[in-house]
Amino acid sequence: MIPRFDASNFDGITSEMQEAFDCNGVLVLDGLVSAEMCDRLKTRMAEMVDSFDTREHRSVFSSTSEAHAQDLYFLESGHEIRFFMEEEAFDKAGKLTKPLPLALNKVGHAMHDLDDTFSRFARQKAFRLICEGLGQKKPLPLQSMYIFKQPHIGGEVVCHQDATYLRTEPEACLGLWVAIEDATTENGCLWGIPGGHKTGGVREAFRRTPDGDATFTETLEETPFDEDNKVPLEAPMGTVLVFGGKFPHMSSANRSDKSRHAYTLHVIDGAAHYPADNWLRRPDHLPLKGFDA
Ligand code: FE2
Numbered sequence: 438m439i440p441r442f443d444a445s446n447f448d449g450i451t452s453e454m455q456e457a458f459d460c461n462g463v464l465v466l467d468g469l470v471s472a473e474m475c476d477r478l479k480t481r482m483a484e485m486v487d488s489f490d491t492r493e494h495r496s497v498f499s500s501t502s503e504a505h506a507q508d509l510y511f512l513e514s515g516h517e518i519r520f521f522m523e524e525e526a527f528d529k530a531g532k533l534t535k536p537l538p539l540a541l542n543k544v545g546h547a548m549h550d551l552d553d554t555f556s557r558f559a560r561q562k563a564f565r566l567i568c569e570g571l572g573q574k575k576p577l578p579l580q581s582m583y584i585f586k587q588p589h590i591g592g593e594v595v596c597h598q599d600a601t602y603l604r605t606e607p608e609a610c611l612g613l614w615v616a617i618e619d620a621t622t623e624n625g626c627l628w629g630i631p632g633g634h635k636t637g638g639v640r641e642a643f644r645r646t647p648d649g650d651a652t653f654t655e656t657l658e659e660t661p662f663d664e665d666n667k668v669p670l671e672a673p674m675g676t677v678l679v680f681g682g683k684f685p686h687m688s689s690a691n692r693s694d695k696s697r698h699a700y701t702l703h704v705i706d707g708a709a710h711y712p713a714d715n716w717l718r719r720p721d722h723l724p725l726k727g728f729d730a
Pocket of ligand 1: 597598599686
């Protein structure tokens with residue numbers, strides 16, 4: 438059983454929390470984010486979706502546009518706020534079959550630097566205390582996502598480690614996963630492998646090609662994930678799951694009629710080296726900013 442902690446009055450990582458994190462690779466902090474804050478993020482995201490220009494998106498993702506344009510839309514999203522659709526939201530002819538708010542898979546990846554509401558949320562004291570308490574010397578929020586996990590069409594996410602996508606040397610990435618709505622086994626909550634961060638290293642590296650215009654995945658280690666031991670990480674609204682870059686996790690498709698909104702913030706340690714062939718690159722005009730920014 439993965440222990441759960443009441444974090445409604447969170448004031449720092451306790452020795453019990455540290456022990457649970459070291460042992461399981463994941464920390465479950467219930468009630469850390471208030472229901473009002475979850476609602477505020479949901480409302481702000483609905484406004485952003487409302488003001489989104491679907492024409493630009495359609496030109497990038499139409500069936501006649503090149504895969505290259507689609508790659509660039511993703512590759513340049515590390516310093517932008519961009520909108521990604523669910524695969525099952527399109528019909529065979531490539532037309533959206535749902536209204537936009539019910540067709541989105543996620544929005545990412547720089548809301549924490551470009552939007553006031555999300556920036557304030559990402560830089561809250563509790564998140565800084567989590568990162569510092571779990572050993573980061575200079576926590577730097579790198580990537581954020583708002584994930585919709587739509588009713589009926591919310592896609593599966595296969596077992597992976599976040600350090601595949603956000604690499605530092607040494608490995609020093611923390612993922613903060615916030616339930617904006619209740620996440621259950623019915624609507625596609627996260628699953629994880631307790632202790633899986635200790636059995637084997639980072640399996641794959643997702644890298645940019647030398648010209649920077651595309652990506653590829655390199656296998657680093659063949660050790661399979663021990664998926665027979667995965668457990669559900671159900672999370673009521675306001676719960677924060679914290680996991681390190683090596684923790685194997687996944688989620689199944691959402692076939693229920695309830696959405697499962699979540700917000701994720703990935704924080705690296707500015708004291709570690711961030712290789713230039715990471716997919717997420719920041720241009721000079723938008724450098725990474727710490728919690729005091
Ligand atoms: Fe992940």
